Amino acid sequence: MPRTQLSLASHLVRLENEIDFAGWRDAARRLATNDIPPEDVAWQVGHDDDNRANDLPASRQDTRLVVPRDFIERAETVICHSDPERFNFLYRLLWRLRVEPKLLSIASDPHIRRLESMEKAVRRDTHKMRAFVRFRKIGDGAEERYVAWFEPDHFIVERNADFFVRRFAGMRWTILTPYASADWDGERLAIGPGAGKRDAPAEDDAEALWRTYFENIFNPARLKVKAMQKEMPKKYWRNLPEASLIPDLIAGADRAATAMIARMPTSPAPHHAKVKAKHWPTPEPADVVEPESTDIPGLREEASGCRRCPLWRDATQTVFGEGPETADVVFVGEQPGDQEDLAGKPFVGPAGKVFDSILDQAEIDRRKVYVTNAVKHFKFEPRGKRRIHSKPNAGEIRACRWWLDKELDLIKPNLAVALGATAAQSLLGKAVPITRMRGDVIQREDGLRVFVTIHPSFILRIREHEDKEAERERFLTDMRKVKQLMAA
Amino acid sequence: MAVFSVREKLAILSDAAKYDASCASSGSAKRDSLKSGGIGSTEGSGICHSYAPDGRCISLLKILLTNFCIYDCSYCINRSSSNVPRARFSVEEVVRLTMDFYRRNYIEGLFLSSGVIRSPDETMGEMVEVARRLRIEEKFGGYIHLKTIPEASAELIEKAGRYADRLSINVELPTDEGVKKLAPEKKPETIRLSMAELRRKIEEKAEPTLQSRKRERFAPGGQSTQMIVGADKTSDDGILRASARLYGSYHLRRVYYSAFSPIPDSSAALPLHNPPLMREHRLYQADWLMRFYGFSQPEILAGSNDGMLDLAIDPKLAWALRNRGRFPVDVNRADREALLRVPGLGTKVVDRILETRRHRRLRLEDVGRLCHSVAKVRPFITAEGWSPGALTDKLGLRQTITRPCEQLSLF
Numbered sequence A: 001m002p003r004t005q006l007s008l009a010s011h012l013v014r015l016e017n018e019i020d021f022a023g024w025r026d027a028a029r030r031l032a033t034n035d036i037p038p039e040d041v042a043w044q045v046g047h048d049d050d051n052r053a054n055d056l057p058a059s060r061q062d063t064r065l066v067v068p069r070d071f072i073e074r075a076e077t078v079i080c081h082s083d084p085e086r087f088n089f090l091y092r093l094l095w096r097l098r099v100e101p102k103l104l105s106i107a108s109d110p111h112i113r114r115l116e117s118m119e120k121a122v123r124r125d126t127h128k129m130r131a132f133v134r135f136r137k138i139g140d141g142a143e144e145r146y147v148a149w150f151e152p153d154h155f156i157v158e159r160n161a162d163f164f165v166r167r168f169a170g171m172r173w174t175i176l177t178p179y180a181s182a183d184w185d186g187e188r189l190a191i192g193p194g195a196g197k198r199d200a201p202a203e204d205d206a207e208a209l210w211r212t213y214f215e216n217i218f219n220p221a222r223l224k225v226k227a228m229q230k231e232m233p234k235k236y237w238r239n240l241p242e243a244s245l246i247p248d249l250i251a252g253a254d255r256a257a258t259a260m261i262a263r264m265p266t267s268p269a270p271h272h273a274k275v276k277a278k279h280w281p282t283p284e285p286a287d288v289v290e291p292e293s294t295d296i297p298g299l300r301e302e303a304s305g306c307r308r309c310p311l312w313r314d315a316t317q318t319v320f321g322e323g324p325e326t327a328d329v330v331f332v333g334e335q336p337g338d339q340e341d342l343a344g345k346p347f348v349g350p351a352g353k354v355f356d357s358i359l360d361q362a363e364i365d366r367r368k369v370y371v372t373n374a375v376k377h378f379k380f381e382p383r384g385k386r387r388i389h390s391k392p393n394a395g396e397i398r399a400c401r402w403w404l405d406k407e408l409d410l411i412k413p414n415l416a417v418a419l420g421a422t423a424a425q426s427l428l429g430k431a432v433p434i435t436r437m438r439g440d441v442i443q444r445e446d447g448l449r450v451f452v453t454i455h456p457s458f459i460l461r462i463r464e465h466e467d468k469e470a471e472r473e474r475f476l477t478d479m480r481k482v483k484q485l486m487a488a
Numbered sequence B: 001m002a003v004f005s006v007r008e009k010l011a012i013l014s015d016a017a018k019y020d021a022s023c024a025s026s027g028s029a030k031r032d033s034l035k036s037g038g039i040g041s042t043e044g045s046g047i048c049h050s051y052a053p054d055g056r057c058i059s060l061l062k063i064l065l066t067n068f069c070i071y072d073c074s075y076c077i078n079r080s081s082s083n084v085p086r087a088r089f090s091v092e093e094v095v096r097l098t099m100d101f102y103r104r105n106y107i108e109g110l111f112l113s114s115g116v117i118r119s120p121d122e123t124m125g126e127m128v129e130v131a132r133r134l135r136i137e138e139k140f141g142g143y144i145h146l147k148t149i150p151e152a153s154a155e156l157i158e159k160a161g162r163y164a165d166r167l168s169i170n171v172e173l174p175t176d177e178g179v180k181k182l183a184p185e186k187k188p189e190t191i192r193l194s195m196a197e198l199r200r201k202i203e204e205k206a207e208p209t210l211q212s213r214k215r216e217r218f219a220p221g222g223q224s225t226q227m228i229v230g231a232d233k234t235s236d237d238g239i240l241r242a243s244a245r246l247y248g249s250y251h252l253r254r255v256y257y258s259a260f261s262p263i264p265d266s267s268a269a270l271p272l273h274n275p276p277l278m279r280e281h282r283l284y285q286a287d288w289l290m291r292f293y294g295f296s297q298p299e300i301l302a303g304s305n306d307g308m309l310d311l312a313i314d315p316k317l318a319w320a321l322r323n324r325g326r327f328p329v330d331v332n333r334a335d336r337e338a339l340l341r342v343p344g345l346g347t348k349v350v351d352r353i354l355e356t357r358r359h360r361r362l363r364l365e366d367v368g369r370l371c372h373s374v375a376k377v378r379p380f381i382t383a384e385g386w387s388p389g390a391l392t393d394k395l396g397l398r399q400t401i402t403r404p405c406e407q408l409s410l411f
Helices: A021-033 A069-078 A086-097 A110-132 A157-167 A206-217 A225-231 A234-239 A243-262 A272-279 A296-303 A338-343 A350-361 A394-411 A421-428 A457-461 A465-487 B006-015 B091-103 B120-137 B154-163 B176-182 B188-206 B236-250 B277-292 B297-301 B315-322 B336-340 B347-356 B364-370 B374-380 B389-393 B397-406
Strands: A011-015 A041-045 A136-138 A145-149 A173-176 A180-184 A189-193 A329-333 A370-373 A380-383 A386-389 A415-419 A441-443 A449-453 B060-064 B109-113 B143-147 B166-168 B223-229 B254-259
Touching (some): A011 A021, A041 A086, A069 A086, A069 A110, A206 A243, A206 B091, A234 A243, A296 A394, A329 A421, A329 A465, A338 B188, A350 A457, A421 A449, A457 A465, B091 B120, B120 B143, B120 B154, B154 B166, B154 B188, B176 B188, B188 B236, B223 B277, B236 B254, B236 B297, B254 B277, B277 B315, B297 B315, B336 B347, B347 B364, B364 B374, B374 B389
Parallel strands (some): A145 A173, A329 A370, A415 A449, B109 B143, B166 B223, B223 B254
Antiparallel strands (some): A136 A145, A173 A180, A380 A386
16 A cells, blocks of 8 residues: 655545545644644554554644535545645645635646546546446356456445446346455445455456447448557556457458458349339329419429529428418418427418417407418528528528419418518519508408518517517407408 | 257347447436336436447447348448348347346346338337337336338337337438438438427427326437448538537437448448547547537638548537637636637546636645646636746647557557
């Protein structure tokens, strides 16, 4: 066991064991409240033959010693480090913290850098133990047990044992290391003394399967030995059943990759023709002229593959109109939004909910009207996990008018409602000022009456509660007018 | 057909699965075996239990249920015209292997994929049965990732989500044209619809139900996808554009990029060369810029000539060199967004700078102690006692920085 030089120190602290945090904390409190500087203290683990007791002064009640809670947690981690200087180092930090309470936040301070690197080493070792412990099974049935041999760099068995309990509660297992062991009998965790490699089983039948897996999941065309060794340093290899394969896999990789590239493509496998004939029969030659659909379902089907503008590329699907073919009124919105794009139905998102509730209040039955959009694919800009709606341009509106015209042709409503500027532009063939024309009924050349109002999403965008309510009322008034016009 | 032993099947069906890059076992709900009395836990971050000499982590038992497949995708080792040996695991065999490996701490869980045999529902049904038996009969609490077959029925997807931590559907190639050309039987439209449906399900189940007020379990680890890089001609800008669309539209946890790799018995339809590993690495870095560094997709390659990421330097440095007008940034005053754009400063370093500077003004040496390579950072920041002067706009800056950085390169 490494011992600190004692000669110059005037105080000696003896700790119970390598991770005796309570002992360290008690001693540190006594020393610090009595103003004993780190240079005057030596730390050691275990007792000498002379069995001399700690000669520490009692902590002084009149001196307040306050340290950040964070420090306690970090010190508990660092005390598991194998560096024999750690006890003194932690006391030195405590010493500084008395006059520099913000010290832990100063990441550029050399002592804090060291604290971090020690914490990191302990955490990494803890993580690697969780990764590289390999259990070997002994016994069967009621006698079944799993035993592993592992060699950690730091004193981490105690802090890591709970992880293995949480993971393998339903198993009886033991992890042996040179300085301590952990044993779980299915109900109770016991930390015991260290052991030797020979105390663990020498083999396990499942290892042959594991090695087969390791060999075959490796892609020789992507050899990156350094990347492997960075995460799985050689020091761990001796206890990993798969690691002995590594040298041969590396040596053969180049040959295997070159062989794959050099090999000429072969002719298709014998069963391929049969599979093709059965599952992918060549389609009947398509009719030269596509029949024009004469109903809405047919039109919807045609539109599902629409490539009249590039908006299909980013959208999930065409969102076609919905409602009875015999509807008296057709509501036209701008374009589907995020929710509509996923569901494939118009007006089902937040604006759709506003729209529905106002229609309800105006006593218009949504099931009896036809609802569609001027543009049938969602146009957006991705921003992280959101899609920001972008306004369709004149070209896109024009391209999609092909479908809206066909919908109107088939339904022949006596009224169309333009919800917002894009819908009005599509229905009237030119951009019109919505605020000025709101509530107007315009007769198109083909006789169709178009009622102009805002898009319900406009209401959603108003922040002030009162303004929002007022706008909602205005829209309700508009819908009541629509209700009257429907009857006319 | 030859009768294979489990070990022979394992050799064939893990060889057939290795071209799927995803191996993550993180980001799921917390679970442990103390309550169930079974085996297995997930605790947020995943664990890599081994590393193959290709540098890839081995966290999950990644296998196919079968490599028989009715599809003929030219980039795939299992396409129906390929001459590779074919095998098929039984449900029981996969359950046994998973449990045997897990008990010995070889793995975090199972990543099960499959070639499509007979019908999508039949194949998906067997995969779901594996997951069900692991969860219900074996009380398995480890990680389960199921590859989802886009054409499978809604009920099967519902069940898959109940037992699995993560579901994924591969878009395979960044453009629909690419899919049509190289995987003629696959339908990009169906893939999109399936991803949309998964997002809807995940969001719906995340809401407490009206009756029990509990959340139903449905793929708590979300969904992911994979794109093959270098099998078609799509530029990096096009690939990143597809990723940005997928993240935004379907709330994917991850998009995996897989450098197209030569396969045994390859198709004549594809170029045969070593996989473009550095390109793949740069794409991951650019993906990180979008997800953690506040970059929008079009920014990353704006101003580049060919829409390709620079292979010699990382995408943030390349961006900074094209946008020198935004530098230098004052490490003692700049906000988090601006600091995140400084080459060489990662998210952790930025957080430490923000914390430290509340208590003291940072000098260049201080920044040097916090980050890996001060040579890369220096031209782009001002600090107490340090100003880069004309260095930021120096013509040969790229060379000055790349030389010392090369030693740190991953490859």
